Amino acid sequence: MLDHLLNPTVKDATQFIGRYKSSRVIVIYGQVEATYSGRAAAQLRLMPRLIITKPDGVLMVHEGYREKPVIWNPPGSQLFVSVDGDVLVLRSIRYSPREYVTIRIHKVYMVSSMEIGLTEDFKVIGTEKDVVDAIMANPSLVEDGFKVLSREYETMVGSIDILGEDKLGNLVVVEVKRGEASPEAVHQLKRYVEYIKGKNPGRGVRGILVATGISTSAYRYLKDYGLEFRRYTHANIINYT
Amino acid sequence: MLDHLLNPTVKDATQFIGRYKSSRVIVIYGQVEATYSGRAAAQLRLMPRLIITKPDGVLMVHEGYREKPVIWNPPGSQLFVSVDGDVLVLRSIRYSPREYVTIRIHKVYMVSSMEIGLTEDFKVIGTEKDVVDAIMANPSLVEDGFKVLSREYETMVGSIDILGEDKLGNLVVVEVKRGEASPEAVHQLKRYVEYIKGKNPGRGVRGILVATGISTSAYRYLKDYGLEFRRYTHANIINYT
DNA sequence: CGTGCCAGGTGCCCT
DNA sequence: AGGGCACTTGGCACG
Structure with missing residues (x-):
């Protein structure tokens, strides 16, 4: 049910992500640099960060503080995994408006994944x-x-x-x-x-x-x-x- | 640097979280039920979910879809960890406005933690x-x-x-x-x-x-x-x- | 698919 | 701490 790899090779991590990215939530601890460009633009230098992907296309780069991810693409985006030398590369495209997130993971400390559902009848009271x-x-x-x-x-x-x-x-x-x-x-x-x-x-x-x-x-x-x-x-x- | 426990006992998970909650990001995969009450109210029945805490007080319950957590408390909240029988209980209090999140984790599949910083000079271009x-x-x-x-x-x-x-x-x-x-x-x-x-x-x-x-x-x-x-x-x- | 609008909005800066 | 406002706002319902 829960699957994970500790300090995987780039190849293993790539396979892992490819296997689960369209069906499961994936969490990655890694040494990460990232860029976003689209309606606006931003850049992150190499640092330990937390990456989360969801099967609906969500991609988030979280840091040690704040509730919101520092860089992200919303549901409906498409995720591509590839390898560039020793670097694991995640590229995400949002189509409307066109926005790109590129994440370069120089070291994967851990990648893990589990299938998580959705509370269909979720209701907030007091709206x-x-x-x-x-x-x-x-x-x-x-x-x-x-x-x-x-x-x-x-x-x-x-x-x-x-x-x-x-x-x-x-x-x-x-x-x-x-x-x-x-x-x-x-x-x-x-x-x-x-x-x-x-x-x-x-x-x-x-x-x-x-x-x-x-x-x-x-x-x-x-x-x-x-x-x-x-x-x-x-x-x-x-x-x- | 990265620490984690697989299928820990409630006692071990509690210790783990207590040790890191004020200095590190913590990620928990678990069988989770949760409630929120404050300006509004909401409730989640038992299901596998992803929990994230950050040292600034952030607490998030994520599901398999959507970018935003389904239940959360923002930075500045205070987190308390306790045990209720076989259930790991996280309680979070936000003080202004007063809001409460209670998470009951009936099964911890994995708890992990790493120290993650903050990009101090982060800048978005095009605002x-x-x-x-x-x-x-x-x-x-x-x-x-x-x-x-x-x-x-x-x-x-x-x-x-x-x-x-x-x-x-x-x-x-x-x-x-x-x-x-x-x-x-x-x-x-x-x-x-x-x-x-x-x-x-x-x-x-x-x-x-x-x-x-x-x-x-x-x-x-x-x-x-x-x-x-x-x-x-x-x-x-x-x-x- | 755009268009409009609520949201537990969050984050930032200012007083 | 509270006010005012931008935000890659996100999410949803509706035409």
Whole structure:
């Protein structure tokens, strides 16, 4: 199930990788230099690093710190293994946009591989969708008397999370953020409100930002624009998901 | 330099991880279940997976596909190792925001570790900063006769990449994007232009979006708003970085 | 396949 | 520590 080679020859390592690269996750500890070129470009000098490949084409070069790889190609890339003298060479091509990663491994300390699956039904709880779902099920989470007219209402300037109506008959644009609302979210809401106002002359239009919190600067914009904020907590929505 | 254990006992694996967790990268192949809770929540049932820890506190649970870990905690988190019967337990705490990852490893196929450094002077070429640098060095990249007045000009609605003046004395707001410009970039530029117009009544104010390309919808907004687009290619700027 | 947008985004720089 | 923003953003759903 788990296969590995310690201090393999270049030839053995090449064979190992060739055998498993399209069906398994492969982990390589090695003395590595690497380059990336495409939309941008970067270069890494020789140093011990960790290489990971996955059967979907993922290629990552990890260093000793940080969560993200320092150089990578995403799923859908194609991996080629070859030998250049004493150096094991991995080349990865991403096709759209065109991006190249070349890894030269001067010394392989270990290469290992195991078949690893994918959690098909993986689900994160507490996403924006969950919040919108909860509001759809219980509109009063926005405010008393709120009625939903439409979800994901498409406009020329983007799609509105929820378009509704308050108890006085005003149109209400609701923008939902799953976390701390940023100024960008306020600008977004303002755009929607202006669009709806333009489409419904003479009718009252309000904008409500629903989020777990809001930054001070975002709150300032919000007030300047005459928009409103409604805080929710996980506890508010958990009963409706 | 490289250390590893094959099919270790829980006790040995625990010792191994405890010994290296604050100084080295550790890779574990194992039969794993995991939970995450914090701003959101998620759960993984027992399955073979790949665990990686780094001395800066990074903890990642990788599956057989995708570039990103399915569950993780970022740098700055703290890792605790313990044993629960026959199960190796990794608990990770991120402090701000408070988030918990718990990994239960029912079978360790292999645990390995190596000291890996960090490329201190790592530099990506072709970022937005590079483009702005190039314009600062050669303002005519924006247009003939363009003069820079200020970089990162701070306004109430965000910071303007470059504020300048054209040969006719109009103020020019320049927004730089390193890739394909999205509608969001156009809205951003529009905000800045409106702000500058408000601050400089009676003065001509233009807005120019500088990017390698622009999406069709973004271009429509741009034209609607009376803004301008200036394409650049990597070749344009490479001489000035 | 591009287009749009959320994400537990992460990382970087600044206050 | 928190704010603001770029990112080779990645990932997903949808036209």
